[in-house]
Amino acid sequence: MPFILLLFFFRPLRNFFIAWRMPSSARSVAPLRLSKDIYKIVLTPRCSRAIQDSAHLRNNVMIRSTHIRARTARFFTAFLICITESGTSVAYEVPLTPGSLNEAYILGQRNDQATAAFLNPYSKQITEVSEVPHIAEIEILTPFAQVVDLCRRFTSGYTEEQAARDYHQRGDAVVVRIVLMLPAAYPKPASAPDRPPASPQPSPPNSPLRPENFWQNFRFEMKQHGKTIATRFIRNKPIYSTPTKDTPAVLDGATIWLEYDAKDVASDETVVEVTTPDSKTFNATFDLKTLR
Numbered sequence: 001m002p003f004i005l006l007l008f009f010f011r012p013l014r015n016f017f018i019a020w021r022m023p024s025s026a027r028s029v030a031p032l033r034l035s036k037d038i039y040k041i042v043l044t045p046r047c048s049r050a051i052q053d054s055a056h057l058r059n060n061v062m063i064r065s066t067h068i069r070a071r072t073a074r075f076f077t078a079f080l081i082c083i084t085e086s087g088t089s090v091a092y093e094v095p096l097t098p099g100s101l102n103e104a105y106i107l108g109q110r111n112d113q114a115t116a117a118f119l120n121p122y123s124k125q126i127t128e129v130s131e132v133p134h135i136a137e138i139e140i141l142t143p144f145a146q147v148v149d150l151c152r153r154f155t156s157g158y159t160e161e162q163a164a165r166d167y168h169q170r171g172d173a174v175v176v177r178i179v180l181m182l183p184a185a186y187p188k189p190a191s192a193p194d195r196p197p198a199s200p201q202p203s204p205p206n207s208p209l210r211p212e213n214f215w216q217n218f219r220f221e222m223k224q225h226g227k228t229i230a231t232r233f234i235r236n237k238p239i240y241s242t243p244t245k246d247t248p249a250v251l252d253g254a255t256i257w258l259e260y261d262a263k264d265v266a267s268d269e270t271v272v273e274v275t276t277p278d279s280k281t282f283n284a285t286f287d288l289k290t291l292r
Contacts, residue, residue, distance in 0.1 A: 091267040091288060091289040091290065091291065091292070092142040092143070092144065092267055092288050092291050092292055093142070093143065093144050093292060094143060094172045094262045094263075095143070095172050096143055096144060096147070096167060096172075098164075100144060101147060101160070101163065101164050101167060102160065104144050104145075104147035104148045104151065104163070105147065105151050105160045105163045105164075107148050107151070108147065108148040108149065108150065108151025108152040108155075108163075109151050109152070109155055109158075110152075111152040111155050115148065115152050118145075118148060119145065119148065119149065121286075121290070121291060122139055122140055122141060122142075122145050122286070122291065123137060123138065123139035123140075124137070124138045124139070124284040124286075125137055126138065126282060126284075133180055133181070133182050133183070133214055133215075133217075133218075133253070133276070133277070134180070134181060134183075134276065135178065135179070135180060135181075135274050135276070135282050136179045136180065136181045136253070137177075137178070137179040138176070138177075138178050138179075138272050138274070138282075138284035139176070139177040139178075140174065140175070140176050140177075140270065140272065140284075140286045140288075140291075141174070141175045141176075141177065142174060142262075142288070142291055142292060143167070143172050143173065143174075143262060144292045145291070145292065146167075146170070146173075146175060147163055147167055150163065150166065151163055172261075172262035172263075173232065173259050173260060173261060173262055174259075174260045174261075174262055174265045175257055175258070175259050175260075176220075176222055176257070176258040176259075176260070176272055177255060177256070177257050177258075178220060178255070178256045178257075178258070178272075178274060179239075179253065179254075179255050179256075180214075180215050180218065180253050180254050180255075180256065181239075181252060181253035182214075182251065182252055182253050184250070184252070212238045212251060212254065213236075214254070215236055215254045215256055217277040218256075218274060218275065218276060218277065219274070219275040220234075220256065220258055220272075220273075220274055221272075221273045221274075221275075222258065222260060222265075222270060222271070222272050222273070223270070223271045223273060224265070224266055224268055224269065224270055224271070225268070229260055229264050229265060230260075230264065231258050231259065231260060232259045232260055232261050233257075233258075233259040234256065234257065234258050234259070235256075235257050236254050236255065236256045236257070237254065237255045238251055238253075238254050239251070239252045239253040239254055239255060240252060265288070266288070267288045267289050268287075268288060268289065269285060269286075269287050269288070269289075270285070270286045270287075270288055271283050271284070271285050271286075272284045272285075272286070
């Protein structure tokens with residue numbers, strides 16, 4: 001009876017009970033309904049002691065249960081840390097879930113400082129000054145970063161459904177973008193103040209006529225742990241200067257895209273290696289464990 005009374009006292013939550021303790025000589029009285037959802041319960045000292053004992057027992061059980069939960073929580077925390085720090089964990093997402101596509105779409109459509117800050121670790125600027133075609137930028141894009149990059153380029157009328165459709169059509173790939181510039185397009189260093197300005201040198205006769213496939217004289221490789229990853233697809237697009245009234249557009253450089261199957265690219269340190277026509281090698285290192 002005390003156990004049943006204890007449950008009845010606390011449930012249902014919508015009911016409110018008022019309890020009185022009777023003298024030891026009084027009899028038990030049935031619950032009295034004072035108004036809607038309000039009841040009066042009279043308890044004898046014997047029942048009161050039983051409830052107190054039950055509450056004390058329940059408190060001890062809760063204390064033991066708390067200790068068990070704390071030990072269990074510590075165990076699962078250590079387990080999750082082991083999983084997180086293991087070398088088999090995958091940092092960049094493959095494939096992208098609908099939730100990830102939504103995040104990438106919103107981030108790209110913002111096209112603000114947050115978008116630029118997110119994409120900044122994915123690219124490396126090369127500040128080489130050279131008299132031959134040279135590397136200006138190396139960028140790596142994971143599937144998530146590709147969606148962000150595409151959505152920031154098409155901010156007008158580009159829907160989330162289109163972004164998801166484009167992602168599924170491309171498939172899961174890691175893309176490397178390399179920008180090559182010709183010497184005529186590179187800013188010239190400033191002249192020393194104590195020297196007269198150098199007379200302008202005429203451009204080489206063949207610079208405007210340089211073939212658009214000059215980039216094929218470069219060699220591109222992506223490596224992990226010293227092993228070269230096979231390229232799935234490669235394409236290029238020439239870069240032309242802006243024409244003016246007096247000068248036509250000339251070839252300034254080229255952008256090259258290298259595409260790799262995401263299944264072949266582990267979430268690990270990745271090196272993009274570019275070898276120039278004069279056999280100089282430039283490396284850009286990206287840690288895919290820190291990229292999304």
